[in-house]
Amino acid sequence: MDVILTYRKRVITHDDLCFIRKVINEHRSKGRTFISRKLCEAWNWRQPNGYLKDGVCRGLLLKLERNHLLTLPPRIIDNNKNAQRRKKTQQTTFNFQPAPIRGTVAELAPIELRQVRRTPKEKLFNNLIQQYHYLGYTHPVGEHLKYLVYSGGRLLACFGFSSAPYAFDCRDNFLGWTQEVRERNRHLLAYNSRFLILPWVQVPHLASHLLSRIAKTISPDWQKVYNHPILWLETFVDTEKFAGTCYKAANWTFLGLTSGRGKYNKTQEQRTSIKAMYGYPLTRNSLERLRNE
Numbered sequence: 613m614d615v616i617l618t619y620r621k622r623v624i625t626h627d628d629l630c631f632i633r634k635v636i637n638e639h640r641s642k643g644r645t646f647i648s649r650k651l652c653e654a655w656n657w658r659q660p661n662g663y664l665k666d667g668v669c670r671g672l673l674l675k676l677e678r679n680h681l682l683t684l685p686p687r688i689i690d691n692n693k694n695a696q697r698r699k700k701t702q703q704t705t706f707n708f709q710p711a712p713i714r715g716t717v718a719e720l721a722p723i724e725l726r727q728v729r730r731t732p733k734e735k736l737f738n739n740l741i742q743q744y745h746y747l748g749y750t751h752p753v754g755e756h757l758k759y760l761v762y763s764g765g766r767l768l769a770c771f772g773f774s775s776a777p778y779a780f781d782c783r784d785n786f787l788g789w790t791q792e793v794r795e796r797n798r799h800l801l802a803y804n805s806r807f808l809i810l811p812w813v814q815v816p817h818l819a820s821h822l823l824s825r826i827a828k829t830i831s832p833d834w835q836k837v838y839n840h841p842i843l844w845l846e847t848f849v850d851t852e853k854f855a856g857t858c859y860k861a862a863n864w865t866f867l868g869l870t871s872g873r874g875k876y877n878k879t880q881e882q883r884t885s886i887k888a889m890y891g892y893p894l895t896r897n898s899l900e901r902l903r904n905e
Contacts, residue, residue, distance in 0.1 A: 737772075738758075773803065856890060
């Protein structure tokens with residue numbers, strides 16, 4: 613078998629490349645997304661929830677083009693509204709001034725965590741993160757869920773979770789993972805990419821309370837959307853800005869520090885701030901299942 617490359621565990625042979633070129637030539641005028649979906653359908657390349665892996669497939673096509681193995685059709689800008697939607701999200705601001713919310717966690721009861729991925733409220737989540745989170749909003753890659761937290765009709769906070777980063781020594785060592793086990797079980801991890809207590813909310817211990825609450829609901833929510841559970845949560849805390857107090861108070865485990873070199877930096881120089889990594893098993897036997905399942 614003449615293997616050209618392996619991408620996201622999919623082996624691409626010379627015959628595959630010929631087929632990809634054929635699909636591109638037949639559907640060049642219909643755009644890259646259409647082409648990637650046709651390839652996924654032909655290969656039955658799907659996520660655990662049955663959706664096509666067309667985003668991953670487009671990444672494969674870009675890599676093949678960068679390696680000068682094929683030429684993709686130009687992007688169909690007029691038919692692709694993603695960039696326009698994201699630009700609009702970045703420009704949206706809130707002019708209202710909500711009344712400050714003070715008191716205790718008990719006084720806010722009942723507190724409701726609403727999963728808003730693929731709902732009309734998803735746009736509100738995106739806008740709140742863009743305006744009030746120090747990192748702003750970026751579209752998550754891979755599986756992801758978004759939460760808005762309410763007390764009655766009052767907004768309190770936002771949670772964002774996405775697919776876990778591929779490999780980190782401190783996490784993999786803590787879990788006792790080999791490369792083979794990581795490949796098999798990484799989809800059972802979720803990364804807390806955004807956590808925002810809205811600036812008008814001033815309630816002691818609310819952050820740690822919400823971390824405890826989300827740990828009870830995220831796995832069944834993930835199961836509904838992606839047809840598999842979550843066994844482990846993890847996050848990074850910028851040590852130059854935060855102490856990670858709420859994660860510690862919610863019994864998350866400190867796993868280690870990043871090097872600060874960044875994802876694509878091939879030198880040994882520190883280019884970004886040092887991040888502290890924390891993890892949290894969602895069930896009593898999560899660690900055993902992650903090592904063996």
